[in-house]
Amino acid sequence: EAGVAQSPRYKIIEKRQSVAFWCNPISGHATLYWYQQILGQGPKLLIQFQNNGVVDDSQLPKDRFSAERLKGVDSTLKIQPAKLEDSAVYLCASSLLRTGYEQYFGPGTRLTVT
Amino acid sequence: AQSVTQLDSHVSVSEGTPVLLRCNYSSSYSPSLFWYVQHPNKGLQLLLKYTSAATLVKGINGFEAEFKKSETSFHLTKPSAHMSDAAEYFCVVSERGQGAQKLVFGQGTRLTINP
Numbered sequence: 001e002a003g004v005a006q007s008p009r010y011k012i013i014e015k016r017q018s019v020a021f022w023c024n025p026i027s028g029h030a031t032l033y034w035y036q037q038i039l040g041q042g043p044k045l046l047i048q049f050q051n052n053g054v055v056d057d058s059q060l061p062k063d064r065f066s067a068e069r070l071k072g073v074d075s076t077l078k079i080q081p082a083k084l085e086d087s088a089v090y091l092c093a094s095s096l097l098r099t100g101y102e103q104y105f106g107p108g109t110r111l112t113v114t
Numbered sequence: 115a116q117s118v119t120q121l122d123s124h125v126s127v128s129e130g131t132p133v134l135l136r137c138n139y140s141s142s143y144s145p146s147l148f149w150y151v152q153h154p155n156k157g158l159q160l161l162l163k164y165t166s167a168a169t170l171v172k173g174i175n176g177f178e179a180e181f182k183k184s185e186t187s188f189h190l191t192k193p194s195a196h197m198s199d200a201a202e203y204f205c206v207v208s209e210r211g212q213g214a215q216k217l218v219f220g221q222g223t224r225l226t227i228n229p
Contacts, residue, residue, distance in 0.1 A: 004157065042204050042219030043158070056216060091158070103217065105157035 002026065004106035006092050012112045018080035021109045025073065025094030031055075033103065034067055034077050035091040043091055049075065082113045116141045116209035118188075120220040128228045133192040135223045137205030140186065146208040147188045148217070149179055153201045161203075164188065175199070200227045 005024040013019050025032050030051050035043035046065065048056040051072040060067070064083070069075040079086055089108040096102065121136040139145055149161040162173025169181040175198075179190045188205060205220040 040221070042206075042222050044219070045216050048216065093158075102160060103158075105159070107155065107157050 004092055004094055004104055006090075006106040006109055008109055009107065010110050010112075012114065013082055015084055015113050016081040018078065019082055019111060020076050020078045021090050021092075021111075023075045023077070023092030023106060025075070025092070026104055029094035029096055029104070030072070031095045031097065032069055032075050033093040033095075034075070035093065037089040037091055037108070039088070046077070079111075082111075084113050087111055087113045116145060116207040116218055118147075118205045118207045118218065118220040120203075120205050120223050122223050123221065124224045124226065126226040126228060127195050129197055130194050133190070133195045133199065133225065135190040135203050135205075135225065137188045137190065137220060138186050139188055139205075139207050141207060141209075144183075146215075147179075147181065148206040148208070149173065149177070149188075149190050150204045150206055150219075151201050152204065152222075158204070161190070195225075195227050197227050197229070200225055 004026055007022050011019055032049045034046045036046050037043040046060045047067045049069045052069045065079055067077045089110050091108045092106045093103040117140045119138045127133055144166050147164045150158045151161050152158045161177050162171045162179055164171045164181045172178045177192045179188055181188050202222045202224050204222050206217050208215050209218055
């Protein structure tokens, strides 16, 4: 079974630029999550989708971050404009159940904002 | 809100010796607790989970954890460390967010194995 795919693996941008990350979950997984992991910290949930609808986006900085999952499969996370403090690893995860107990994580995208 | 505190940011043990990674939780009700492992440049992987069944939970790769309500702890142990166990370990609690369960991660414990 293929795992959660993410691209790109690494990205370096200057502050105030925009960036987008892509995630392809495990086939058949209805629930998709985006996490932000700052160096030295545990992952923090940014947004959770159930199929193509948003379930929880309470910790998403909506003035600069946006995410979509138009067809209920792939998802993109965008940052515009980026700030220095956005430097982090962005993790995508998926699960079969909305309860999310068995979440499967992708390798992440490491973003550096200079 | 639920939370977890990992008591050690870094643990170093010799190969073949026991491993103990400590985690305390804060929860207003009976929690669901997990341990995840993160190897360098790899995705997070579920080691084990506690969901109010047996208090001693066995996971993959010889790891186990014991839920102790009186001590609000969920420590991770392994009898004999292997070099391949070197990684970052996260204690995680599940809480209800906006109409859905969500995972809240601890700060992580980096485990180093000495030859």
